[in-house]
Amino acid sequence: MKELKGYALLLLASIIWGFAFAAQSAGMEYVGPFTFTAVRSFLGAFSLLPVIVFLDPHRNDAEWIKGGLACGACLSIAMTLQQLGLVTTSAGKSGFLTALYILFVPMIGTLLHRKASLHAKIGVMIALVGFYFLCLKESLLLAKGDVVLVLSAIVFAIHILVIDHYSPKTSGLRISMVQFLVAGTFNLFLMFLFEKPMLSDICNAWIPIGYAGILSSGVGYTLQIIGQKHTKPTQASLVMSLESVFSVLAGWLILKEALSGRELLGCALIFAAICIAQLPDKEKTNE
Numbered sequence: 001m002k003e004l005k006g007y008a009l010l011l012l013a014s015i016i017w018g019f020a021f022a023a024q025s026a027g028m029e030y031v032g033p034f035t036f037t038a039v040r041s042f043l044g045a046f047s048l049l050p051v052i053v054f055l056d057p058h059r060n061d062a063e064w065i066k067g068g069l070a071c072g073a074c075l076s077i078a079m080t081l082q083q084l085g086l087v088t089t090s091a092g093k094s095g096f097l098t099a100l101y102i103l104f105v106p107m108i109g110t111l112l113h114r115k116a117s118l119h120a121k122i123g124v125m126i127a128l129v130g131f132y133f134l135c136l137k138e139s140l141l142l143a144k145g146d147v148v149l150v151l152s153a154i155v156f157a158i159h160i161l162v163i164d165h166y167s168p169k170t171s172g173l174r175i176s177m178v179q180f181l182v183a184g185t186f187n188l189f190l191m192f193l194f195e196k197p198m199l200s201d202i203c204n205a206w207i208p209i210g211y212a213g214i215l216s217s218g219v220g221y222t223l224q225i226i227g228q229k230h231t232k233p234t235q236a237s238l239v240m241s242l243e244s245v246f247s248v249l250a251g252w253l254i255l256k257e258a259l260s261g262r263e264l265l266g267c268a269l270i271f272a273a274i275c276i277a278q279l280p281d282k283e284k285t286n287e
Helices: 002-027 033-055 063-086 093-099 099-112 118-135 143-165 170-195 199-204 206-229 233-240 240-252 262-276
Strands: none
Touching: 002 206, 002 233, 033 063, 033 170, 033 199, 033 206, 063 093, 063 143, 063 170, 093 118, 093 143, 099 118, 099 233, 118 170, 118 233, 118 240, 118 262, 143 206, 143 233, 170 199, 170 206, 199 206, 206 233, 233 240, 233 262, 240 262
16 A cells, blocks of 8 residues: 555656656746756745644754755756756657656666666566657767766666665655755856856746745655655656657647647556556565
């Protein structure tokens, strides 16, 4: 039952993230990427403060600080690399390359002696084919920006495994708050280094920043941390990768964008892959 609850929370997070793509795109019309990320990260952190005061006021251990710093470092690097890669890479190709984290999670897990189940491995392979049909409509030849996106996918995979390490030990709310403070501080430095932020521009983007900060960051990433307490990293990464599917569905529902047969096939393959990954193996795995 706890595992089912964990997957439900991750599914909800992927829905929130999928609809956040429209908000992020709209916000970029007013502010630069580092400004947007810095403000949304601080907003996400501060939105969790009242929740922590009421639901988790007493915590004597230091694991949430260490976990938050480690998760924040990974998240800061991953988001920055992703944003840099998006400058020269198309949205479809970037979506496919970012989704490679579902492949890197079991690969890195193997190096850490965390064996993935056979069904999980099969699910990852099918999902990669699904993402190819869903996102990629061009050559897969890698350019400089593409390599940066692959690196971001590796760091996102590490982020998932770091959460898997710390989330069962301490408060997920506190880990989430600290990681956003780290990500916000990191992007604040980049904001003043590479951009010229204006308060008026930030105010004009308050709706997309509010969604990305409170829902996508504050709620979405907290759901990820809490959900991963009861799920395995490889299967969790597959469920969270549904954000790409929901982003396409959001475009269909909100922006009235038509879905091609290729995109529908990709969505179907990804959903099938997630179902296959949840099937129990005959032999017990130790992921």
